Amino acid sequence: MSVSYRSDATDTPDWTGIPAMPALANGWALGRMSALDLHAVAEIESRAYTHPWTRGNFENSIKAGHMGLTLRDPLGTLVAYAVLMPVVDEMHLLNITVEPHRQRQGLGRLMLAVALATSHTHHLHTMLLEVRPSNTGALALYLEAGFVEIGRRKGYYPAAGNAREDALVLRRAWPGGEDAA
Ligand SMILES: CC(C)(COP(=O)(O)OP(=O)(O)OC[C@H]1O[C@@H](n2cnc3c(N)ncnc32)[C@H](O)[C@@H]1OP(=O)(O)O)[C@@H](O)C(=O)NCCC(=O)NCCS
Numbered sequence: 001m002s003v004s005y006r007s008d009a010t011d012t013p014d015w016t017g018i019p020a021m022p023a024l025a026n027g028w029a030l031g032r033m034s035a036l037d038l039h040a041v042a043e044i045e046s047r048a049y050t051h052p053w054t055r056g057n058f059e060n061s062i063k064a065g066h067m068g069l070t071l072r073d074p075l076g077t078l079v080a081y082a083v084l085m086p087v088v089d090e091m092h093l094l095n096i097t098v099e100p101h102r103q104r105q106g107l108g109r110l111m112l113a114v115a116l117a118t119s120h121t122h123h124l125h126t127m128l129l130e131v132r133p134s135n136t137g138a139l140a141l142y143l144e145a146g147f148v149e150i151g152r153r154k155g156y157y158p159a160a161g162n163a164r165e166d167a168l169v170l171r172r173a174w175p176g177g178e179d180a181a
Contacts, residue, residue, distance in 0.1 A: 019116035033068025091119035
């Protein structure tokens with residue numbers, strides 16, 4: 001079978017409403033990130049970013065109670081993951097990554113829809129994230145998904161050499177609906 005989410009799956013998410021858990025194509029599996037995933041996660045991370053999280057960063061994140069989500073293809077290969085941190089009544093998207101060879105197949109869109117739906121399931125109806133202005137691909141995805149820019153953190157990210165890059169702070173909020181606490 002094809003490994004492309006786009007060709008296998010249902011429709012592009014409706015980003016305007018209350019986030020719903022997307023249907024997965026046959027054989028695809030969502031999971032919670034555990035210690036067993038950390039080797040594969042850190043390996044993908046090291047190829048996906050110029051300034052990646054370390055394996056220890058993921059380990060600490062899970063220990064701190066953040067929610068790690070994994071997506072595996074029908075062969076059981078890890079292809080994407082996300083890390084969510086609940087803070088009071090908001091969910092922070094700390095990390096969302098698609099394996100570099102699997103990018104631009106709709107998996108980032110799928111993972112973001114999963115992250116938003118997971119947040120809703122936990123009765124958190126606002127998501128916040130930071131993104132580099134230079135990360136135009138991710139930025140395009142977030143704007144498509146209904147996020148709006150609410151601020152900018154000066155020099156937030158390390159950049160090439162000793163330089164720093166700002167972070168754009170993006171937010172999306174939606175009504176609590178029937179699931180509201
Ligand atoms: C950002 C990321 C998660 C997107 O995942 P993806 O699977 O490649 O994205 P999708 O295929 O679902 O793309 C959805 C839409 O986002 C936009 N987009 C994604 N990547 C893009 C790129 N490289 N250039 C331009 N637009 C892009 C497009 O609008 C795309 O829709 P289209 O393919 O129909 O044109 C992925 O590129 C990634 O892991 N990047 C490295 C890690 C990273 O930067 N994470 C975000 C940190 S804030």
